[in-house]
Structures are given as C-alpha cells and as structure tokens.
Amino acid sequence: MDRTESLATASYNSRSQFEREKERLITEINQGMDTVNKNLIQLNQNLESAISLSTNFDRIAQLWNEFGLIINPPAEEDVEMEDVADSDSEASRGNWNDDNESTNAASLTPSRSKSAHAAPTVMDEDE
Incomplete structure (x- = not known):
C-alpha cells in the first residue's frame, strides 16, 4: 500500500503544482490586460485631445483662408x-x-x- 499511497501523493502534488501554475498565469494575464487597458485609455485621451485641438483651429484656418482670398483673389x-x-x-x-x-x-x-x-x-x- 505504500506504493499506492506514494502514487496518490505524487498525483496530488502534481495537481497542486498545476493549480499553482494556472493561478500564476491567470494573475500574469490579468496584470497584462490591465496594462493594455490603461494604455488604451491613455491613447484614447490623447486622440480626443488632438481632435479637439484640430477642431479649434479649423475655424481659425477658415478665417485666414477667407482673409487671403480677400487680400489676394x-x-x-x-x-x-x-x-x-x-x-x-x-x-x-x-x-x-x-x-x-x-x-x-x-x-x-x-x-x-x-x-x-x-x-x-x-x-x-x-x-
């Protein structure tokens, strides 16, 4: 019976090692996904800033264009x-x-x- 017990113990240890490795990988994946999510949020904010800046300058560019057409048709x-x-x-x-x-x-x-x-x-x- 010693042999049967040692096989059961080895099987139990390998499962616990599998479970520990699984948990470690899941934690690592979650951390990676959090980093990706934070980077995407920052990218989205930067794009929104660039778009709002360009829309602010559209009116100014239009006015300069009209001024140029008036001055030099x-x-x-x-x-x-x-x-x-x-x-x-x-x-x-x-x-x-x-x-x-x-x-x-x-x-x-x-x-x-x-x-x-x-x-x-x-x-x-x-x-």
Missing part, C-alpha cells in the same frame, strides 16, 4: 471674367460669326458664379 477668375466681358461686347456690336462662336463659347460660361466674387462674410461664433 485668384488670378484665374479675373481672366475668365474679362473674356466673358469681351465676348459680350462683341455680340452686342453684331461682330459675332461662326468662327468666334466656336472659340468664344467656352468663355461665355464662367466656371464660378458671381456670388463667388463677393467678399465672404465673417460670422461671430455666438451665432
């Missing part, structure tokens, strides 16, 4: 509007023919509406 619009004015004056004088029709047809339709030439209005943030 794009040259393309001025050239297109002069072409339209020239073709309108030719048509009103009766100098319009088939040759001019094909070359000036594109200049009769400006790419932007006249409202694009108006100075942009600046709205208060309270509105």
Whole structure:
C-alpha cells in the first residue's frame, strides 16, 4: 500500500503544482490586460485631445483662408471674367460669326458664379 499511497501523493502534488501554475498565469494575464487597458485609455485621451485641438483651429484656418482670398483673389477668375466681358461686347456690336462662336463659347460660361466674387462674410461664433 505504500506504493499506492506514494502514487496518490505524487498525483496530488502534481495537481497542486498545476493549480499553482494556472493561478500564476491567470494573475500574469490579468496584470497584462490591465496594462493594455490603461494604455488604451491613455491613447484614447490623447486622440480626443488632438481632435479637439484640430477642431479649434479649423475655424481659425477658415478665417485666414477667407482673409487671403480677400487680400489676394485668384488670378484665374479675373481672366475668365474679362473674356466673358469681351465676348459680350462683341455680340452686342453684331461682330459675332461662326468662327468666334466656336472659340468664344467656352468663355461665355464662367466656371464660378458671381456670388463667388463677393467678399465672404465673417460670422461671430455666438451665432
């Protein structure tokens, strides 16, 4: 019976060793998951800060863009509007023919509406 008891004791010791190792691994995994969770929370907070900072600067960037357009309007619009004015004056004088029709047809339709030439209005943030 000594042999049977020693086998039972060895089996019991191996189970307890298994259980101890299992508990140690579970504790280690829990600690690792806590660390990952804390890092994800910190990352989320940093991303929220970056997003809020960028949204704060969107309005300022928009105002600077409008200021730049007022101070220095794009040259393309001025050239297109002069072409339209020239073709309108030719048509009103009766100098319009088939040759001019094909070359000036594109200049009769400006790419932007006249409202694009108006100075942009600046709205208060309270509105």
